[in-house]
Amino acid sequence: MNTIEAYRNHLGEMAKYMSALSVLGWDQETYMPPKGVLARSGVRGLLSKKMSELLISDDLGKYLAELRQADKLTEAERASVYRVGKRHDRNRAIPPELVEERSIAQSQAQAAWVAARKASDFKAFQPHLEKMVGYARKFAELYGYEEHPYDALIEEFEPGMTCRKLKAVIDPLRAELVPFLRRLMDEGTKPDDSLLEGTFDVDTQRRMSRRALEIILYDFEAGGLADVAHPFTTTIGPGDVRVTNRYLEKRLLSGLFGALHEGGHGLYNQGIPAELFTLGLSRGSSNGIHESQSRMIENQVGRSLPFWKFFQPVLAEFFPQFRKTKPEALYAAANVVTPSFIRVEADEVTYNFHIMLRFEIEAGLIDKSIEVAELPRLWNDAMKRYLGVVPPNDARGVLQDVHWSQGSFGYFPSYMLGNLYAAQMLATIKKQLPNLDAAIEAGDLKPLVGWLRENVHRYGAMYEPQEMMKRVTAEELNPAYFVRYVKEKFGAIYKL
Amino acid sequence: MNTIEAYRNHLGEMAKYMSALSVLGWDQETYMPPKGVLARSGVRGLLSKKMSELLISDDLGKYLAELRQADKLTEAERASVYRVGKRHDRNRAIPPELVEERSIAQSQAQAAWVAARKASDFKAFQPHLEKMVGYARKFAELYGYEEHPYDALIEEFEPGMTCRKLKAVIDPLRAELVPFLRRLMDEGTKPDDSLLEGTFDVDTQRRMSRRALEIILYDFEAGGLADVAHPFTTTIGPGDVRVTNRYLEKRLLSGLFGALHEGGHGLYNQGIPAELFTLGLSRGSSNGIHESQSRMIENQVGRSLPFWKFFQPVLAEFFPQFRKTKPEALYAAANVVTPSFIRVEADEVTYNFHIMLRFEIEAGLIDKSIEVAELPRLWNDAMKRYLGVVPPNDARGVLQDVHWSQGSFGYFPSYMLGNLYAAQMLATIKKQLPNLDAAIEAGDLKPLVGWLRENVHRYGAMYEPQEMMKRVTAEELNPAYFVRYVKEKFGAIYKL
Numbered sequence: 001m002n003t004i005e006a007y008r009n010h011l012g013e014m015a016k017y018m019s020a021l022s023v024l025g026w027d028q029e030t031y032m033p034p035k036g037v038l039a040r041s042g043v044r045g046l047l048s049k050k051m052s053e054l055l056i057s058d059d060l061g062k063y064l065a066e067l068r069q070a071d072k073l074t075e076a077e078r079a080s081v082y083r084v085g086k087r088h089d090r091n092r093a094i095p096p097e098l099v100e101e102r103s104i105a106q107s108q109a110q111a112a113w114v115a116a117r118k119a120s121d122f123k124a125f126q127p128h129l130e131k132m133v134g135y136a137r138k139f140a141e142l143y144g145y146e147e148h149p150y151d152a153l154i155e156e157f158e159p160g161m162t163c164r165k166l167k168a169v170i171d172p173l174r175a176e177l178v179p180f181l182r183r184l185m186d187e188g189t190k191p192d193d194s195l196l197e198g199t200f201d202v203d204t205q206r207r208m209s210r211r212a213l214e215i216i217l218y219d220f221e222a223g224g225l226a227d228v229a230h231p232f233t234t235t236i237g238p239g240d241v242r243v244t245n246r247y248l249e250k251r252l253l254s255g256l257f258g259a260l261h262e263g264g265h266g267l268y269n270q271g272i273p274a275e276l277f278t279l280g281l282s283r284g285s286s287n288g289i290h291e292s293q294s295r296m297i298e299n300q301v302g303r304s305l306p307f308w309k310f311f312q313p314v315l316a317e318f319f320p321q322f323r324k325t326k327p328e329a330l331y332a333a334a335n336v337v338t339p340s341f342i343r344v345e346a347d348e349v350t351y352n353f354h355i356m357l358r359f360e361i362e363a364g365l366i367d368k369s370i371e372v373a374e375l376p377r378l379w380n381d382a383m384k385r386y387l388g389v390v391p392p393n394d395a396r397g398v399l400q401d402v403h404w405s406q407g408s409f410g411y412f413p414s415y416m417l418g419n420l421y422a423a424q425m426l427a428t429i430k431k432q433l434p435n436l437d438a439a440i441e442a443g444d445l446k447p448l449v450g451w452l453r454e455n456v457h458r459y460g461a462m463y464e465p466q467e468m469m470k471r472v473t474a475e476e477l478n479p480a481y482f483v484r485y486v487k488e489k490f491g492a493i494y495k496l
Numbered sequence: 497m498n499t500i501e502a503y504r505n506h507l508g509e510m511a512k513y514m515s516a517l518s519v520l521g522w523d524q525e526t527y528m529p530p531k532g533v534l535a536r537s538g539v540r541g542l543l544s545k546k547m548s549e550l551l552i553s554d555d556l557g558k559y560l561a562e563l564r565q566a567d568k569l570t571e572a573e574r575a576s577v578y579r580v581g582k583r584h585d586r587n588r589a590i591p592p593e594l595v596e597e598r599s600i601a602q603s604q605a606q607a608a609w610v611a612a613r614k615a616s617d618f619k620a621f622q623p624h625l626e627k628m629v630g631y632a633r634k635f636a637e638l639y640g641y642e643e644h645p646y647d648a649l650i651e652e653f654e655p656g657m658t659c660r661k662l663k664a665v666i667d668p669l670r671a672e673l674v675p676f677l678r679r680l681m682d683e684g685t686k687p688d689d690s691l692l693e694g695t696f697d698v699d700t701q702r703r704m705s706r707r708a709l710e711i712i713l714y715d716f717e718a719g720g721l722a723d724v725a726h727p728f729t730t731t732i733g734p735g736d737v738r739v740t741n742r743y744l745e746k747r748l749l750s751g752l753f754g755a756l757h758e759g760g761h762g763l764y765n766q767g768i769p770a771e772l773f774t775l776g777l778s779r780g781s782s783n784g785i786h787e788s789q790s791r792m793i794e795n796q797v798g799r800s801l802p803f804w805k806f807f808q809p810v811l812a813e814f815f816p817q818f819r820k821t822k823p824e825a826l827y828a829a830a831n832v833v834t835p836s837f838i839r840v841e842a843d844e845v846t847y848n849f850h851i852m853l854r855f856e857i858e859a860g861l862i863d864k865s866i867e868v869a870e871l872p873r874l875w876n877d878a879m880k881r882y883l884g885v886v887p888p889n890d891a892r893g894v895l896q897d898v899h900w901s902q903g904s905f906g907y908f909p910s911y912m913l914g915n916l917y918a919a920q921m922l923a924t925i926k927k928q929l930p931n932l933d934a935a936i937e938a939g940d941l942k943p944l945v946g947w948l949r950e951n952v953h954r955y956g957a958m959y960e961p962q963e964m965m966k967r968v969t970a971e972e973l974n975p976a977y978f979v980r981y982v983k984e985k986f987g988a989i990y991k992l
Contacts, residue, residue, distance in 0.1 A: 035718040036736030240532030
């Protein structure tokens, strides 16, 4: 067996453990009964350990060293050696005892966060958060970085992204969006969304979500839709990419847009070729690029006028009270802008502000210019500055996200980047597919999804995000596309 | 770490792989999309290999050798060393290459069987069956036996059972049941089951099955009910024992009795203490003892008059057309005896004949007194002899079961033994719980289930079936209890 075969076998074995772990994770969130939880964590722990041992193994190190010198690799193989090599090196940089230690602290921090959020008691969470920040700082040092320790952490989620590059994106974005939001609020005409008030049968919503997924060409022969408390998409393996969703009786569109969002992730993963699974490239390019696919389907398709021209009669099939509602009215109602406390409920205009403030805090925590104790004050100040609102308590403020209790520092920027990537990609797509709106209005998503498959999905994780953006849009990340998109869309809706 | 701790850790790791495999298996039968199948078999293959390596490992052999000499073990630990030791020795007796080779032949045989059954073409299956018989003979030699090579195979499913012992049970059973069935058919009055004709909404059946499982005290906090093509029960781990079921629109009771049957298995597994999972004792005593629990709940409870006195109004809640039906009429209709071609559709009186004929054929195949080519003729002759009917084709005859294509020789007797064990246990239970019928009539299954938990379930696989029967009934397996039960019950129903 030559090196590339041995390397593929090694990664193939890792993919199998990953697949088993994905099934166990999906099952835990969907069908596992409450009394199964204790045993389940032991099973997941064993398989995670096996996978992690394979990732940091000397064998893999040896294959990588040889393949880095090899000159007869395919493009996918070269990409694999580069990206798997990075993961191998990063994971070997952390002593297994430290991983173990942090994993225990993390379980405790998560339990503490759940209780603290319930009681809106930041002080109770503070010592745990300090611990998690401590680990993040330690990990950053061990991973290594050139400029800013935070760079070492973003790398996990958005390879190649740095603090400096993020600031260069955020500064112009903020300069444009802060005054635009003020104008919308002060001078704009808020659309009427009272037509969405009511109670909507959950099972009917579920069936409608299924239909929406069919419309966007999500393949149910290679997936499925299940109910969960916190929706996610998971790849079990090639031919098995599952989405999940939740439904609120009082908020009809929440379930629909949730389905479209997860469907966007699902399309990406369903479009990744089977052969990339044995090259460790079966995830997408980055969290941000992944998010660009879900946001594009959720917002730029699902919250567009052409979509509602097609979807209004579909909606009326499931909820006949909308039989006579104008698509324009649904479109407007789906695009109300409301500065609010909660990130996950934010609209397209205000969403990025939630990320900016988290990014500022995270970077400061990691470079030690901010202390954990200051967080509630800093949070509320920034909310005031960006959105003009101050949360009534820490539960709806600094305690709202699960990420920090999991030690996930550097994750948040991906959400914002997803919005920016999506707008930039869509600008390119609309140039290349001038009839895109007409196709969507006819309920035909083939041109869009075909384009995404051809230009994004089929490469899996072969290219890092900057390279991906250059390949797809012939340009580096440029926030101007998002600014233009938001201003045009919401300027019109709000009659500025 | 002392030996018993190391041993428990070793078995604990095996239990984790087993748990992951159970989730993967359950998922494959319930929610996995069709395109996921290819990758799934690779994942299951890897985890099965890991588990099998642990089972035959030198480490485990060393622990077992030491513990066989130890004198301070608990009863459960001693039982574990005995039973795990047997599995270890048996599995080490087969060279891994032979296991691999048979596993490939088995996949081919299964595919060939599916096609052959569809076309009712025994000749197409014959060479594959010959191969599987060849492996079974080879395995029997490698396992070793004292009297009959078939004994080495039954041991897998019913430890301690042998050809000779089975014959000693079957001979009197046949001598009683053959003439009894003839009397029922010739002199008996067949109950009217036309009241069960109709079309019954599947979702309503599903909800009724759920209710039936609640009535028998199956714990949904530690389990769940899902739809499948071929129902089964699976243990994911302590606190997670899932049942599955299927529903036929035209056969109302099929789904109900299916739920009760799987619920019986589920109760057994839910009653096995968590600590037995790290001793390799989390399965039941044997397939036959397991089947005794499912048959008892399905037949001796579910097909009893006290049950129908309680369940008739429950049935009417779901299917109001039965509001005025007498419990006695439902009881009688649920107990029609019909000699038929298909084992899985057989009633309590005819079921064991299906097993007797399979046992005769299997034993003959393994000791070479029968050749595969003779099977269709032998099958039909035996059907005529036992049941007085001859299948119209091999699809409904010798090709009906999946077992042989999987190389499962020695499995069938467990089904019959389950019936006999159940009758014998119930005779003891009725002595100890004289008000059992009244409790069931009141819908109170606590006395029965409590008794089973206390006397059977909580021991998991600690005792082999003969010892289990002696502990539970103070007597060895005795088919007279089943004969008496069947004669009394069906003699009355058929007004003999």
